[in-house]
Amino acid sequence: MADDNTTEMGATEFIKQLKKTFESLPYEIPIFLFTKQNADDIFSTSSRQMIRAFRELTDKIPFREYSLDSEEARKWNVNRAPTLLIAPEKYNIRWLGAPMGEEGRTLLETILLVGMGRSNLNEQAVKVLKKIDSPRQIRVFVSPSCPYCPQEAVNAVKTAIELPEFVSVELVDIQCNPDLAEKYSAQSVPQAYANDILIGRGARSEELFSLSLQKLEPATLFIPDNDAELVETDLLIVGGGPAGLSAGIYAQRSGLNAVVVEKGALGGQVATTPVVENYPGFTQVGGKTLVDIMVSHALEYVPIFQGEEVISIEKGSPMIIKTSRRIFHAKSVLIATGAQHRLLNTPGEKRLSGSGVSYCATCDGPLFSNKSVIIVGGGNSAVTEALHLKNMGVNVTLVHRRDALRAQEYLEKIFKDSGIAVMWNTEVKEIRGNKKVESVLLENNKTGKIQELAIDGVFVSIGYEPSVSVAEKIGVALTDDGYIRHDGNHRTNVPGIYSAGDVEGGYKQIVTATGQGAAAALAIFEDMIHPYWLETEKTV
Ligand code: NAP
Secondary structure (H helix, E strand, C coil), X not given: CCCHHHHHHHHHHHHHHHHHHXXXXXXXXCEEEEXXXXXXXXXXXXXXXXXXXXXXXXXXXXXXXXECCXXXXXXXXXXXXXXXXXXXXXXXXXXXXXXXXXXXXXXXXXXXXXXXXXXXXXXXXXXXXXXXXXXXXXXXXXXXXXXXXHHHHHHHHHHHHHCCCCEEEEEEECCCCHHHHHHCCCCCCCEXXXXXXXXXXXXXXXXXXXXXXXXXXXXXXXXXXXXXXXEEEEEEEECCCHHHHHHHHHHHHHCCCEEEEECCCCCXXXXXXXXXXXXXXXXXXXXXXXXXXXXXXXXXXXXXXXXXXXXXXXCCCCEEEEECCCEEEEEEEEECCCEEECCCCCCCCCCCECCCEECCHHHHHHHHCCCEEEEECCCHHHHHHHHHHHHCCCEEEEECCCCCXXXXXXXXXXXXXXXXXXXXCEEEEEEECCCCCCEEEEEECCCCCEEEEECCEEXXXXXXXXXXXXXXXXXXXXXXXXXXXXXXXXXXXXXXXXXCHHHHCCCCCHHHHHHHHHHHHHHHHHHHHCCHHHHCCXXX
8 A cells, every 4th residue: 555655756746747738738728717706605615726726737727707697607608606617719618516526537637638629539439520510518417426427528528629619518516506407307427418318328438428429319339430442351241130240259259250231220129129038148138238238249359330231242252242331342141131020011000100100119119108009919029018018108908810829928927917908809900090190990800890999009019021132132042931041051042141040030039049140150160161062062
């Protein structure tokens, strides 16, 4: 443990270094403090003391104190005390409260960055911020005793320095401004809002903060942009669901260069599954959380190209894969495109999709809290989602075309115990409504009786169709049920083209999909060493 002398020497050295750093700053850092007249409350006093301490180290911090009812307060639109403005002529950075405790670190870093006149954000974060073209008013709730707060607060400050024309930042000390914390329900810190939308809780990386700010939503994953027009790889994996991600990890660990290309959201169906209870290692985990964990794991190994659609695959050596953004040259391709929602194909479904017709209870359920909806289907998904809707306070009725469910016994029991109403032997004949769903026409397929049921929403959960359009384009053979036909080792009839996951049919579980992805990657690795198509003619 350090004794008092060493601590003192350390502090002296730190102050010496700090003085030197201040000397090297090219810009002044004017600070305005707004207080109530004759204010000697703890927050105003601490703010003054903190600024005074920095001013003792440098003459680059011009300081002004104004009263809250001054002309300057009106000019800068300040109506709380204490409020600190940092270099207000240049940036839009303000502090509501006092930079005490841990927040002293935030103030020091802010002063240094403003003095340097640059954000110091990393390249990826800057790239994301460049996409912002409209104002963002950030509010970060912090507290002096929170060791995680400076990271998130400094992220916000950096974005305000990087994009002064669009970004303004207000750091809100919740101890000094409990009314604001209450208004925003900020019951944990740090918590960041932009344009009054929650964009994140907890301390995050610069990239994630910037992405959340750009998208105005709490981003949980950051996938680096890639500008390359041509990417050469051993294996191109189409699809970023459990099968594709697992294949990416296994391929790369086997020594293959692999990439994952995903046109939509990563994680496939899992991302919209409310709760997963049968993936080993997790007693209960939200689908999106599980996806985030899988994607973060995969990113440790394999580049992911998200938001890119595979347009064409040209056979050859190498295969030439054209996506919506670039060209890939690959020695082999793994199709792990999963499946897409099956449609009811009833009148009104397409027209009212997004206006009361939904295929994702996790995403849209909260919009129907205290409203009445039906969920159509009788499998594991319909049952899981019905339970989820009920938990969200939705008045849900399950409509099933048979007189029995085909869900797992365990789920069925929970479902029965939940008391959710069921309409058996019932089919949806039409979804009605002008601008949004207002009712459904239901037919009892045993009695032929038709009834119109007033309803606010229809959740369709009737299974999935395999996504085989990429496979079909290159002549991959399908089974009679429309899934990709393969030889048991994930090889399709087209040499160099493989399949894994739900697109192959079978059990369609997350754990089977990840297993198939891994097995396919290992098979591909072996085939690269011993290309089976050069040795024997195979039929599958
Ligand atoms: P599914 O198991 O294929 O069940 C689809 C349900 O929708 C069936 O009850 C089916 O009725 C009904 N249906 C199909 N077409 C219909 C139509 N045109 N009109 C009305 N009803 C229709 O699909 P899923 O529940 O979405 O599950 C997909 C896969 O994911 C399955 O393999 C499932 O086991 C798996 N999954 C597993 C879990 C879990 O393990 N906890 C959770 C979710 C999903 P019929 O019974 O009459 O055919």
